[in-house]
Amino acid sequence: MKKTSPPPSSRQPDISLVQSLVSLLTSGRFAAAEAQARSMTVDFPGFWLAWGVLGTALQQQQRSEEALVPMQEAVRLMPADAGMRCNLGSVLHDLGRFAEAEACYRKAVEMAPAHVQAHINLGSVLLDSGQAGEAESALVRAIEIAPGQPQLHFNLGVAQGAQGRLPEAETSYRKAIHLAPRHVDALHNLAVTLQAQGRLDEAEASYREVLAIVPDHVRALSNLALLLAAQGQHGASLELARRASRLAATEESKRAFAACLKRFPVTCFDPVLQEDLVQALREPWTDPSELAHTAIALLKLTPQVAAVMDAPDDIDPAALPGDALLCALLESTLICDPGMERFLTRARRTLLHAAMAAAAQPVDLRFSSALAQQCFINEYVFNCDEAELTQAQAARIALIAALENGATVATPLLLATACYFPLHSLAQVSKLLAQEWSLPVQELLIVQMVGPEVERVLGESIPQLTPIDDGVSRQVQAQYEEHPYPSWVKRANVRGARSIMEYLRQRFPAAPLRPYKATSPLEVLVAGCGTGQHALNAAQRMQGSHLLAIDLSLKSLCYAKRKAQEYGMDDIEFAQADLLQLGTVPRRFDVIESSGVLHHLADPWQGWSVLLSALRPGGFMKLGFYSELGRRNVVRIREFIADKGYSVSAQDIRRCRQELLASGEREGYADILRSPDFYSISACRDLLFHVQEHRMSWLQIDAYIKDKGLQLIGVEVDLDVLAAYRESFPQDLPALDLHNWHLFETEHPHTFSGMYQFWVQSGERSI
16 A cells, blocks of 8 residues: 555644754844744644744844744644643733733633743733732732742732832842842842932942843833932032943933933033033924023033123124034024023124125124024014114015015024014015025924914814803813913923823822723813913823813914924813813713812812813822912012003013013022023913912812822822922821921922922722
8 A cells, every 4th residue: 555645734743854944043143943844834734832922032133023823823732731832822912902912811820820921011011001909919929929030020020119119129129139039120220229219329229230141231220319309419410420321312211311400509610511402402302492501501601602691782693603512402482591591682783784784794694593482482572673673674675675675585584573473474485495504594494484383274174072151161261272281392292191090100109099990092181271382291191091181262272283393292182161061961080180270260269179070989189279378479470560550561561571571580589580481472471470360278189189189199299309208208108198298398498489280090980
């Protein structure tokens, strides 16, 4: 009888070929293992190990999407192998398919209860899917099976920390370190846990242990830098943060570096610091306004800038500095310094004189364009006497005449005019776009012409969600239609958390969070979004969320929508609405944010109650209120404004500002002169001339929270403020006692000169 060959599906490779395949994988030669495994799946399609090795080799090369099919085939061919199911779960985990990964790991544990890696992976996927309690239970069971596995104790610490149980997390990390003294992740997380408990010296020691083992550990460098900055060790802090960002320019390392730059006391000119600030502003690494103080301090010590700032009133146009840091700052955020404002006011006048002189005088185009952009950003807040205004109006007339006659517009004339009047407001200004310009002028035209035109078109696409018929709401609406606030230019891109629970746990490690099952996608409301900066930050804070941003002012919403499109965030839903009318909108939200809004209502507490009625049971809310103590000087200035009879016109705001600049230090208004909100027309109106304003105390807020059955989650403050609070109240680890915060603010009344900002969680029943 003729002998027949076995079917291809049942053929098995020689043992030597299998050994070669396994050797390639275990020695880390993943590309070679992939190639041999592919060949074997063709020759031996029923051999499960070849499919499994192919999947693992692809996964190890960061190609998890390609790894999925071969790993599924391996499990199909060998369904009783717990290790292969665990590997399939790992690929699904990488792909973010947490529920499927969890099912694989649970099946592997069921098949092989002593399979330690399956227990480890099950705990990890439960953590990543926000099931910290379930993860802890799984890990405890695994530790009973294999108590000597340091990774299990480490993961247990992560699960406990994710539930805000910091002392228990500390114990678990210490057990992992006892079993594996060089367990870098455990040492790092122990440092983070100690820092969250206010034990800064111990945290520093643990970070330094990490760095002794791995000197280039970027997260440890960044976190240690932030810790040292909060302790006032600014030089050491900045060097560590700079080193971290040079090693890996991640979002985390750049944010940490920016936070250290923000606090750095500048005492001399430093070209390396100058380069850092230019990069941080241009990318940017954080909200550029956070870096303005440091940048201005350095600019005042920069030789080229200082020479011109200290010169007599008449400045040689050719001496105006094209300094990279100065231009980056002018193009990025408001200049919030009286001395710099005086210099820029003189520089603007110099550009105007140069442009109107009979013979053209050379000027630096980059500086001139940057100054014109700054004037547009601050809404032409700089002082201007009658003679200067007359000459500026003559420049505008000359520019319009050139456009009407089809003549070529001189660059100095264009730049000087743009320093006094927004280009989009001029007749026939579109003709400017047909003329060829240098890059700095092109950038100016985009800012002053293209952006406003986009906003005008967008106004037709924004719906009105509710009526606006409350008297105070209509007054507030009128203010922001005339002066949208705030005018902002840039924001940092930040990778969001996977869930609201993860975000809040990162922000407030010791917070008493109750478990919350959010909708998918997470429904977020920003009530009173203004010009959109808050809304964009909120949308990016939580990955995959659906965000509705509402405001009274259509003009503000147009600005917000343009900026959202500019940053590729087209999925934010913008609508005109009065938050007092949200009861007419049949929608409920997992998260509501309303910062700097409710205190402009006729009754802020009523507004807060309306927002609570739109929040899902157990949902989260971020609020911002003016402080009575923090705004005492604002109250004094508002009385001064009323006595003087200043109106809310741009001209009167300029006049009032000049009077305050002249007498502010002498009259004790220095904190107002340091406020970024003093340095533009709309911001100054919002700060000092608002049509409606209330101020609160922590005691009032505490009473309302308790009356409504809310849970305070955390108060948002800088790390140095938190460290000072904990020094005064060491028994309040999560810093949630508002009576203590009231006492702290009484001792340090400028702590909340901006706003109180805090998070709460609602009860399990609707309010």
